[in-house]
Amino acid sequence: MIKDYRILAVLALFGFIFFGLSMKKAMDQDWIKHQKKYYKQLGEDFPGAEVKQVNVKTPSSMLVDRCQTCHIGASNPGAAGFPQPLAAHPPIVPGAEKDPHDFNKIGCAVCHDGSPRDLDQHLAHGGQHGWIKPLLHGKQAQANCTRCHAPEGEGLAGAELYEEGRQLFLEKACWGCHTIQGISSSSQAPELTDAGGKFSFHYLEESIVYPKANDENSKMPLFDWVNDEHKVEALAVYLKGQQKNKLRSAESAPIGYIKPETKLARIETPSADAGRSLFAGAPFEGSVAKGGCVNCHAIRNSDGDLSGGVIGPELTWTIRLRGEEYVKDHIRNARVHVPDSIMPTFKDYNEAELDSVVQYLATLDFKFGETANGQQLFDAYCVSCHGENLDGKGETAPLLDPLPRAFTPQFVAAYEHRFADSIKNGVQGTDMPTWKNVLSDQQIETLIGFIKEKTLADAGDFKRLEVPLPRPGDPERRDHKGKGLTIEQGDAQRGFAAFQRFCTACHGKLANGKGPNAYALEHPLPRDLISKPFMNQTAVSDERLYQSILLGVAGTPMPAHDHLSDQTILDIIAFIRANTTEETK
Ligand code: HEC
Numbered sequence: 001m002i003k004d005y006r007i008l009a010v011l012a013l014f015g016f017i018f019f020g021l022s023m024k025k026a027m028d029q030d031w032i033k034h035q036k037k038y039y040k041q042l043g044e045d046f047p048g049a050e051v052k053q054v055n056v057k058t059p060s061s062m063l064v065d066r067c068q069t070c071h072i073g074a075s076n077p078g079a080a081g082f083p084q085p086l087a088a089h090p091p092i093v094p095g096a097e098k099d100p101h102d103f104n105k106i107g108c109a110v111c112h113d114g115s116p117r118d119l120d121q122h123l124a125h126g127g128q129h130g131w132i133k134p135l136l137h138g139k140q141a142q143a144n145c146t147r148c149h150a151p152e153g154e155g156l157a158g159a160e161l162y163e164e165g166r167q168l169f170l171e172k173a174c175w176g177c178h179t180i181q182g183i184s185s186s187s188q189a190p191e192l193t194d195a196g197g198k199f200s201f202h203y204l205e206e207s208i209v210y211p212k213a214n215d216e217n218s219k220m221p222l223f224d225w226v227n228d229e230h231k232v233e234a235l236a237v238y239l240k241g242q243q244k245n246k247l248r249s250a251e252s253a254p255i256g257y258i259k260p261e262t263k264l265a266r267i268e269t270p271s272a273d274a275g276r277s278l279f280a281g282a283p284f285e286g287s288v289a290k291g292g293c294v295n296c297h298a299i300r301n302s303d304g305d306l307s308g309g310v311i312g313p314e315l316t317w318t319i320r321l322r323g324e325e326y327v328k329d330h331i332r333n334a335r336v337h338v339p340d341s342i343m344p345t346f347k348d349y350n351e352a353e354l355d356s357v358v359q360y361l362a363t364l365d366f367k368f369g370e371t372a373n374g375q376q377l378f379d380a381y382c383v384s385c386h387g388e389n390l391d392g393k394g395e396t397a398p399l400l401d402p403l404p405r406a407f408t409p410q411f412v413a414a415y416e417h418r419f420a421d422s423i424k425n426g427v428q429g430t431d432m433p434t435w436k437n438v439l440s441d442q443q444i445e446t447l448i449g450f451i452k453e454k455t456l457a458d459a460g461d462f463k464r465l466e467v468p469l470p471r472p473g474d475p476e477r478r479d480h481k482g483k484g485l486t487i488e489q490g491d492a493q494r495g496f497a498a499f500q501r502f503c504t505a506c507h508g509k510l511a512n513g514k515g516p517n518a519y520a521l522e523h524p525l526p527r528d529l530i531s532k533p534f535m536n537q538t539a540v541s542d543e544r545l546y547q548s549i550l551l552g553v554a555g556t557p558m559p560a561h562d563h564l565s566d567q568t569i570l571d572i573i574a575f576i577r578a579n580t581t582e583e584t585k
């Protein structure tokens with residue numbers, strides 16, 4: 001009997017200890033400690049623990065904000081020097097006598113994000129894995145000013161970092177690829193109108209610093225200023241500020257903040273100076289036209305010094321290489337010349353703005369010495385694309401599509417006869433420029449000699465075969481069963497069927513060169529066979545297509561197809577041509 005009481009007593013004792021411990025743990029909660037410390041700092045008695053809660057009504061829901069349970073001195077100027085989380089809030093609007101924001105009405109999370117219902121520091125600060133709104137530190141909170149205030153304009157005091165990001169978005173040509181409603185319209189990249197609603201601050205920063213983090217084949221340029229943390233932070237603040245879900249509608253935006261008149265000044269008289277500003281992404285006499293070419297393109301000054309980005313080709317000679325009209329068309333929409341170009345569209349430019357850029361580019365007139373040897377000429381004009389080792393992997397190569405040519409020994413041995421023409425007149429539909437107005441015939445010969453000298457030694461006795469294009473009425477060369485077949489006109493319908501069977505793995509169902517195996521190939525990628533500029537140039541004759549399909553393209557992954565009958569190849573050519581022939585109106 002007695003024994004039983006003892007057990008009960010021991011159990012009861014354990015119960016008490018357990019109860020006591022959990023009471024103590026409850027009393028020990030961080031927020032209570034912070035509150036005790038706060039009153040101690042103030043020199044007042046602790047009035048008892050209390051959860052401080054603000055209910056913020058937003059158009060979509062009620063936001064329960066308990067941050068001030070710990071951040072208890074935020075509105076108390078007397079708590080200025082206190083340690084965090086007890087301190088008075090630093091000024092949000094610089095120079096304002098009294099901050100216009102009442103934390104007892106709007107709480108903290110409307111600006112700082114986080115998870116405002118939680119009372120645990122880690123959780124409240126949005127530390128749980130995958131939380132889309134982790135705490136915005138200090139000035140990063142400016143991302144949320146536009147949830148209540150009007151988004152445009154330079155005007156909002158206290159939103160300087162946001163404004164800096166807005167400027168960078170324009171200056172760094174982000175607007176050229178990304179749409180933000182009301183700011184830009186471009187369809188080359190995901191829309192960012194709701195970037196802040198969809199993505200965390202960290203995701204946005206990372207997308208700018210390392211575009212390939214999201215998509216290995218990302219076409220978003222890797223800019224060379226991305227190790228400047230301040231710039232990246234400003235841009236991320238600006239993007240984080242792009243949220244569809246507002247706390248106030250535009251009509252009820254707080255008074256006192258006047259939406260500045262949107263100035264729509266444009267450049268009306270073309271000048272090289274205006275062009276230089278556009279090129280540099282700098283404002284010109286109040287104009288709102290946007291540029292920023294220098295982020296992607298380098299140019300040489302009159303001393304030959306190169307400066308600018310390496311995402312697109314160097315533009316020192318572009319007017320002489322391509323002519324004014326080509327350059328203007330390219331600025332309006334690069335895709336008319338290079339179907340897979342990643343260059344932004346500048347379709348809002350007026351004639352004066354286009355002329356300005358062209359005038360500026362025309363002032364660049366640096367030329368290398370006439371007597372340069374092959375290596376020197378190649379290093380000056382060709383190396384940025386074709387690479388030091390002639391492997392097509394120059395500095396600007398990664399974002400060009402098609403890739404610059406790799407001068408493999410067999411390729412050079414097979415096609416050397418067409419190089420002079422390709423260098424003089426360019427290869428249409430690709431970034432290989434037209435050099436005839438920059439290089440003399442003699443220099444072009446020197447360059448071809450240089451390319452041959454570097455490569456041909458490894459070609460052995462490789463020789464390109466020549467097989468003439470079969471014509472209707474000719475006997476079928478691969479009539480293996482001896483049926484006496486003769487060639488008829490190519491048939492696009494049959495060609496389509498054969499193409500689907502033999503070619504789509506590399507060239508894709510759409511014949512655009514983007515088949516499932518395309519990216520497994522090293523260099524070059526399969527040809528885009530629906531590129532009109534490429535397919536419709538005289539150099540790309542039916543004979544060339546026939547030989548390339550039958551024999552493959554020497555020195556590249558394009559295989560020979562000598563198992564196909566001549567008729568099938570002609571059918572395929574008819575199919576390819578049907579895709580790219582300009583319709584006659
Ligand atoms: C459980 C207590 C607690 C709660 C709840 C809490 N905080 Fe904090 N907070 C702290 C402490 C402690 C610090 C200082 C230590 C530190 O820097 O980590 C701090 C620091 C901060 C800082 C400055 C440091 C930084 O990283 O930028 C900000 C901003 C902040 N809190 C915002 C908030 C917001 C907004 C909420 C509500 C969503 C919130 N806090 C809720 C305890 C809390």
Ligand code: HEC
Binds near residue numbers: 068071107138
């Ligand atoms: C209207 C927007 C807004 C609200 C509301 C707001 N903050 Fe801030 N907060 C800011 C801005 C902007 C800064 C940066 C001030 C500066 O350094 O210029 C800041 C700075 C801070 C800092 C110091 C920065 C640091 O990293 O040390 C803390 C802590 C902080 N806020 C906490 C809070 C807490 C807690 C609340 C709620 C009581 C709150 N904030 C409400 C905008 C806001």
Ligand code: HEC
Binds near residue numbers: 141147149158
């Ligand atoms: C939750 C909504 C909300 C957010 C978020 C917010 N504000 Fe305010 N802001 C107000 C309100 C409300 C007023 C008071 C004006 C009024 O009486 O309508 C105000 C007033 C101001 C004023 C004073 C305007 C004047 O000329 O008197 C400035 C400046 C300001 N805010 C800057 C900011 C900055 C900077 C941020 C971001 C860090 C910010 N606000 C975030 C609601 C907000």
Ligand code: HEC
Binds near residue numbers: 172175188215221344
């Ligand atoms: C040449 C076109 C181009 C330019 C210029 C460009 N981007 Fe992008 N960006 C892309 C493409 C394409 C993607 C799609 C995802 C990918 O490929 O990484 C992307 C993705 C992003 C993303 C992630 C969006 C998402 O849906 O995951 C952010 C954020 C971003 N870009 C910000 C910027 C900023 C900031 C700038 C200016 C500094 C900029 N971009 C300039 C093409 C561009």
Ligand code: HEC
Binds near residue numbers: 430
């Ligand atoms: C985001 C990077 C980017 C920006 C910004 C950009 N470009 Fe480009 N540009 C490219 C790329 C990549 C190419 C190569 C693909 C092509 O030909 O379209 C290119 C090609 C060109 C070409 C064709 C060169 C040739 O000989 O084939 C011209 C001309 C040109 N850009 C001019 C401009 C001008 C002028 C601006 C500013 C108004 C500009 N670009 C802004 C990336 C950019």
Ligand code: HEC
Binds near residue numbers: 418423
């Ligand atoms: C802006 C980048 C760029 C520059 C600069 C450039 N090339 Fe090219 N080049 C290309 C591209 C892209 C191709 C691939 C064309 C294609 O897909 O057929 C190419 C192809 C060629 C070819 C093969 C033509 C053919 O008929 O198949 C030759 C030869 C050539 N380049 C020589 C040169 C020489 C010489 C220079 C310097 C004077 C030069 N390239 C400068 C981009 C460039």
Ligand code: HEC
Binds near residue numbers: 556
């Ligand atoms: C293993 C992948 C692969 C397959 C399969 C393939 N191609 Fe290609 N093809 C390529 C590559 C890579 C190139 C680019 C060669 C270059 O740039 O010179 C190319 C280039 C071409 C060209 C352009 C040749 C030229 O003279 O510039 C034509 C036409 C072509 N392919 C047609 C076809 C047809 C038709 C088929 C099916 C019968 C086919 N290809 C199957 C990889 C392939």
